[in-house]
Amino acid sequence: MKIKADTGRCVGAGMCALTLPEVFDQSEDDGTVEVLDPEPSAERAAAVRRAVQLCPSGALSLDSIEE
Structure with a gap:
């Protein structure tokens, strides 16, 4: 993810x-x-998703990276 x-x-x-x-x-x-x-890292994926969801302005987003 990016x-x-x-x-x-x-x-x-x-x-x-x-x-x-x-x-x-x-x-x-x-x-x-x-x-x-x-x-x-993949180990942080759940925490990163949570942080993105908590952003009140919607300034954060995620892109999937194909490996």
Whole structure:
């Protein structure tokens, strides 16, 4: 899976960073999402999906990657 983040849509709520700080952070400048690991391991898939679902602005989405 690959994480996509639309920083223009992000409102800086920080739910992603609170849910999975190993994958998401917030910009020090404006608080918008920063993706630290855009292609997280399969072990983190459930937590990543949860973080994406919790995003109040819908700024996060997932793409499947065919291997």
